[in-house]
Amino acid sequence: MTEPILRLEGVHTFIAQHHILQGVDMAVMPGRATVLLGRNGAGKSTTMRTVMGLTPAGRGSIRLGERDITKARPYEVAQAGVGFVPEDQAVIYSLSVEENFRLAMLSENEDSWRRMDTIFELFPALKKFWRSKAGVLSGGQKQMLAIARAFVGDHKLLLIDEPSKGLAPIVVDQLIDSLNHIKEHTTIILVEQNFHMASHVGSDYFILDDGRVVHQGLMEALVDDRPLKQKYLGIA
């Protein structure tokens, strides 16, 4: 039987005096694209930040494959093979597109440059603006650079927080195509409010509400489940 690549059990996260995650249980399977859904403030971003060790779990356990990463520092989680694309993209505007990539490569070798070829195919704009400062890219191109930077690092798991945020529908559709290619190479967990994107990229879903997982299943079942979408996502 296939084992989960990531497993959260009874994860509680406290930020200052606030009890944000209140017992998150989640098993993410390798080779799949899993989407975290839920209303604003449900705890989706905090779940990702907790896995990364940025807002560490106060209670519960987080395992990456066989390894317990509950108390791991963010750089240890990254070194263990988890890439993170935060909501604010983490692109360095004053550096060129090339420099942004070189900063992201865990080690520059033949493999990383081979992955660069895939990236150029998926995101031709990044080749065109290779020597330009990342700050001149459009919002969609910056998002593509952020995702591509994480991809070039050859992570076994990529956490991507709301990539569609602020993007025009046509750019969201390009991003959907790109993520569908990327998911052939690596396991993805996506936080996404845009249900169009979530349903076109995700194969599995978890719905969070008030810091807990309240529903989970296959995306294809959720697409047809109007009452569930209405109840937790406010969409029909």
Ligand SMILES: Nc1ncnc2c1ncn2[C@@H]1O[C@H](COP(=O)(O)OP(=O)(O)OP(=O)(O)O)[C@@H](O)[C@H]1O
């Ligand atoms: N640094 C912080 N200090 C205090 N409260 C925080 C902090 N970060 C998050 N929270 C609170 O934790 C709750 C969950 O936030 P989180 O960002 O995880 O939600 P989310 O589901 O990702 O929603 P959104 O899509 O709106 O970001 C919210 O009530 C938020 O206000």
